[in-house]
Amino acid sequence: MKNDIDFQKVITAFKDKYEVDLVALAFIQPAQLEYVLTWQYAIGNINNRLKRIVLQSGKGIAGQVFKSGKPMHVPNVVTEYPERDLFNYPIIVSEKIKSFCALPLYRKNKVQGVLLLGYREEDKMTYELFEKVIYNIHIDFPKYYGKEMAKN
Amino acid sequence: MTNNAHSELVDSLIGMYENSSEAFFFFNKDNKLLHLNPIAKEIVDTDAIDAMLEGQERSICQTCKGYTNTTELISCENCYFSDPKQDFSSFQVYLDTKDIGVLPYVASFHTIDSEKGTKVLILRNLTKLLETRELLFKNTTIKQIIKAQEDERKRISRELHDSVAQEILSSLVDLRLMKYLKSPEEVSQKVQHMEASLTRLLDEIRNMSVELRPSSLDDLGIEAALRSHFKWIEKNYGLVVHYKSEIKGKRFLNEIETVVYRICQESILNALKYADVDEVNVELYEKDDNLILKIVDDGIGFDTSQRVFKGTGLGLFGMKERAELVGGKLSIMSSMGKGTEVLLYIPLKER
Numbered sequence: 001m002k003n004d005i006d007f008q009k010v011i012t013a014f015k016d017k018y019e020v021d022l023v024a025l026a027f028i029q030p031a032q033l034e035y036v037l038t039w040q041y042a043i044g045n046i047n048n049r050l051k052r053i054v055l056q057s058g059k060g061i062a063g064q065v066f067k068s069g070k071p072m073h074v075p076n077v078v079t080e081y082p083e084r085d086l087f088n089y090p091i092i093v094s095e096k097i098k099s100f101c102a103l104p105l106y107r108k109n110k111v112q113g114v115l116l117l118g119y120r121e122e123d124k125m126t127y128e129l130f131e132k133v134i135y136n137i138h139i140d141f142p143k144y145y146g147k148e149m150a151k152n
Numbered sequence: 153m154t155n156n157a158h159s160e161l162v163d164s165l166i167g168m169y170e171n172s173s174e175a176f177f178f179f180n181k182d183n184k185l186l187h188l189n190p191i192a193k194e195i196v197d198t199d200a201i202d203a204m205l206e207g208q209e210r211s212i213c214q215t216c217k218g219y220t221n222t223t224e225l226i227s228c229e230n231c232y233f234s235d236p237k238q239d240f241s242s243f244q245v246y247l248d249t250k251d252i253g254v255l256p257y258v259a260s261f262h263t264i265d266s267e268k269g270t271k272v273l274i275l276r277n278l279t280k281l282l283e284t285r286e287l288l289f290k291n292t293t294i295k296q297i298i299k300a301q302e303d304e305r306k307r308i309s310r311e312l313h314d315s316v317a318q319e320i321l322s323s324l325v326d327l328r329l330m331k332y333l334k335s336p337e338e339v340s341q342k343v344q345h346m347e348a349s350l351t352r353l354l355d356e357i358r359n360m361s362v363e364l365r366p367s368s369l370d371d372l373g374i375e376a377a378l379r380s381h382f383k384w385i386e387k388n389y390g391l392v393v394h395y396k397s398e399i400k401g402k403r404f405l406n407e408i409e410t411v412v413y414r415i416c417q418e419s420i421l422n423a424l425k426y427a428d429v430d431e432v433n434v435e436l437y438e439k440d441d442n443l444i445l446k447i448v449d450d451g452i453g454f455d456t457s458q459r460v461f462k463g464t465g466l467g468l469f470g471m472k473e474r475a476e477l478v479g480g481k482l483s484i485m486s487s488m489g490k491g492t493e494v495l496l497y498i499p500l501k502e503r
Contacts, residue, residue, distance in 0.1 A: 047430050048390075048430075049389075049390035049391065049430045050390055051390070052386055052387075052390040052392065053387065053388065053389065053390040054387040054388070056356075056359070056388070058314065058315055058356075059388075083462070084425075084462075086425075087389070087421075087424055087425045090388070090389045090390055090391075094390060094430065
């Protein structure tokens with residue numbers, strides 16, 4: 001289903017277009033009845049810790065976006081997350097992300113993946129930029145869209 | 153000063169000397185004891201007093217067991233008495249007292265007549281002060297423990313509410329909807345959807361249960377429980393734990409296994425939160441009737457002498473307490489930029 005797109009190329013284009021420090025892409029993989037969500041593609045990452053993580057629905061950034069189906073915008077990690085809760089967001093810690101947004105990727109009206117765009121500097125992911133990313137997602141990301149489509 | 157005022161002062165001084173709760177010892181330049189007040193006589197053993205009055209060398213060591221310096225609680229290094237180069241205007245000293253044994257005293261030792269070289273040693277009993285301080289420490293720790301307990305309950309409650317209750321509710325709605333579905337295809341699709349949702353729920357409940365206390369710890373033992381915990385850590389946080397166990401599946405007392413498991417869990421979590429590493433080494437082995445757990449990372453480390461807490465400050469304290477519960481010893485070695493090593497010894501003999 002998704003083999004027809006070169007995702008590494010797509011996220012590289014994202015990195016260049018928005019000049020972000022990190023782009024990561026998580027997809028669900030069908031494993032019997034369960035959902036297995038893993039960060040399969042990344043560019044700009046410091047280490048490979050994020051690729052080892054198997055995400056749980058409802059937990060962490062990808063988990064929350066995946067479960068709610070809504071995009072997430074955190075302009076400043078330092079002020080919005082207390083330091084002692086931060087370890088619940090391993091990707092933020094290991095990649096030293098200070099400002100980010102995460103979007104659901106829909107296909108056939110189901111969340112198929114999560115796209116994360118992150119900066120290592122505070123307040124760089126502004127609301128305007130966040131809006132722009134959402135607005136352009138169907139252009140930047142062929143065959144996927146960012147919102148649930150109303151039926152009919 | 154008028155004669156009158158002077159004699160008043162002398163009277164006051166004598167009164168203080170006779171009735172004070174502080175012990176006074178006056179020494180001449182050769183460290184021979186000149187005078188001591190009644191309370192001092194009560195504290196110190198008569199033989200020791202006689203030896204000091206005679207000016208025998210090191211006679212004070214019969215009662216003084218050492219003082220607290222920056223490296224040791226009880227030390228004789230740079231003795232305040234025989235070699236008073238540093239400032240000894242206030243320090244803690246340990247005295248072997250008459251009948252009661254070794255007690256801590258707050259002391260000051262200084263020269264009051266530089267021409268004759270007369271010196272005075274003043275002692276004040278510290279027992280009461282220390283008791284108060286210990287109680288204060290205990291009370292504040294208990295407060296923190298209660299708070300931590302409440303936080304933990306809050307977390308579990310929230311998790312139950314957010315994941316378990318929510319998934320059940322969604323399944324319930326699906327179930328109610330079934331009545332109104334007409335075609336068998338629709339029903340089959342709904343059933344499939346519910347099955348997936350219930351499987352997810354089962355998974356989440358299992359996860360929570362293991363997080364609270366792994367049943368494998370009771371059923372399969374420490375070796376297996378740690379192995380599955382490390383797998384869980386890697387899956388959830390991406391931290392790789394290199395695990396070397398040489399106990400060959402051996403089982404220990406339940407309380408020992410719990411202590412090892414919890415201390416290991418806490419250490420790994422510390423490494424995860426603060427060390428800025430993505431690999432940790434864990435070794436578990438037996439040596440000379442000791443069970444030894446070693447957790448090493450080469451992260452940013454921390455200054456063990458500085459009490460600056462990044463978290464609640466209860467973690468390390470709890471680890472030490474747990475180790476002591478089974479008569480074990482925990483040591484934490486770390487310095488800035490040199491990584492951290494946690495070493496746990498649990499004696500297995502005499503049980």
